[in-house]
Amino acid sequence: MNKWRGVIIDDQQSAIDHIMEEVKDLPFVEIIGTFTNHRAGAQFLHVNPVDFIILDVELENTNAFRFLASLSNPKIPTILYTGYDKYEDEGYDRAFVDVLLKPVSRSRLLGALRRLDTELKALLPVTDNALEGYYEYFQVKGPVRFQRQIVWFKDLVYADMQNGKLYLHLQDGTSLETNSTFGRIMELLPTKWFMECAKGVVFNINFYKGVLDGAVVLTAMKKGGQDNLTLPRGNRQAFPDFFAFVDSNIL
Incomplete structure (x- = not known):
């Protein structure tokens, strides 16, 4: 249905x-x-x-x-x-x-x-989860004053908080630091494609590979070639939407 x-x-x-x-x-x-x-x-x-x-x-x-x-x-x-x-x-x-x-x-x-x-x-055709044809973006402040860096949603693999700073990790292996809050990035990200899996960690489900040994495994392009990334996983009570997503992707 x-x-x-x-x-x-x-x-x-x-x-x-x-x-x-x-x-x-x-x-x-x-x-x-x-x-x-x-x-x-x-x-x-x-x-x-x-x-x-x-x-x-x-x-x-x-x-x-x-x-x-x-x-x-x-x-x-x-x-x-x-x-x-x-x-x-x-x-x-x-x-x-x-x-x-x-x-x-x-x-x-x-x-x-x-x-x-x-x-x-x-x-209306029923669409899949692909972000390939989705041409929307947001901007973050660049390292140079008044500079703005465009971030395409389809290129954003995951975002996380590190030592009070928000980092955006892109498909080409680069990472951007921003002074924005995690709450603000969650407001910007399309809920259809981005899932919070732990406190201060959100990922693009188009790069999702699975869950292994208590970690979320993503497949993404890193510098030097294709490789896997692992992210922390919160508990089922705190992140019910994530676990519903995981359960729906298990045969």
Whole structure:
């Protein structure tokens, strides 16, 4: 079964909580982010591919239509969620998946999500985990004042904290030091491809090879040729998402 990944953006936390409660047991939907601040939501969408958005119409200093127009991909399948029925006609005219009125009933929400499921299966190919064609990047401060170094997500093998400094380790074997925090790098990295395996350590799953003797083994290009890298592994209680990933990759 396909599992569609989506986000909820609504400036009312109570509305988000209501939807989260209704979808928590659905096998074909995974909410990977919720935002009461639409700017934070836009930043997340810039680096995290999603299959759909559940979006409030009236947002602080903007609305759903302007918000979608500002995205790099304004055609992300969207379910509008609003307290005002005046937006129903416009929502349907613009071919949104559905327009839901607050407070939405469980049956009405499930109907919209089933319609989403049908449309995504028919129109969108299921993509793999490859970052090869993903051309997004971020920048870090270089060793020279005012210099900026571009880091392509597909070239970042892992990042870790060493003696209070954050290091980014690239596929060509080089490493970059940055004054940024580990929390900040976790905000930037696409959650679909980057996994935190221990405190202060996050890796690109496209380089994942396995777990051996309590360590995470990666395959990556190092200076001098192909070789393996090993990273520390935290415990199952502290890093449940990592262990779910490991378990899903064992035959």
